[in-house]
Amino acid sequence: MIFRKKQRTQPEAELPAQHVEQPEVGTKTTLSFHPDWQLSPEETYVYRFYHEQLPPLQPNQISISGVKLVEYNDGFVAVAMLRNTLPKPVRFERIRLLLLGEDGTAIARKEFDMSAFGELPPMTARPWRFLFAAEDKLVDQLPKGGWKVAFELPPQHRLELEESWEQSLSVEQRQQLQALVDSVPPPARGEVNFMGIEAKQLPSGELAVTLLIRNGSDQQIRFEQIPLEVRDHAGDIVARGLFACHLEVKAHTSKPWTFLFPPELLRKAEPDWTSWKVAIPSPPAQSERQETQSSEE
Known part of the structure; x- marks a missing residue:
């Protein structure tokens, strides 16, 4: 029997690794300039370059991305790109921007009126310049790079209770107050107001008014000190008084408090409590002040 020498097989040549480009996930936008902007070809090219560097967005997003910072007097200008991948145009009224350094530290904050910006068409990006004054800066030195800009949403409005209220309220009463705070729109940014909860005549003749x-x-x-005025359904003044207090209310919170109007501060014997409201009374008009002064003399 003849045995043939087994031939050594040649190893298969390894194919060189090939780079297969994966399609970008997301939605690209087209560049849109405000009709009032008069740009040179060089400026247009620069903005197109910045736009091309932005990562794609997901559908149905509103986004803002920082482009550059330019120092201006004691403040600076932040140039940013606003993008819209919604299927409909977007119009901004006011936006609040927060600028962050590379480490996440807040470097500036400001609210802007966007009425001049106009309408941002669907699937487009538009550059805009935001002027920050010196008082808007939160740091002394602006970063050279690595900064970001973001929409700053207001914190969720929440219920705050004094310790005495924490101890005296039942779980059910606290839940009712929390539900009330959650059910009404929060006050506008920067606004402080009073919301009536309960008005009750006490056996002592006092009027107890509980507010948020x-x-x-x-x-x-x-x-x-808090000056308060209570009006009934007819719009008549039921009570008016000035209360000395040492009361603190944290940012973006509602705090309940009860004010007692003694009988001598009540102005209407039988109020119509179908609906009522409480507010800080307006200063008397000049004619009213003159009449008051003349009647006292």
């Missing part, structure tokens, strides 16, 4: 003091500002507010 609603703070829509970014700062804690402190009251030393």
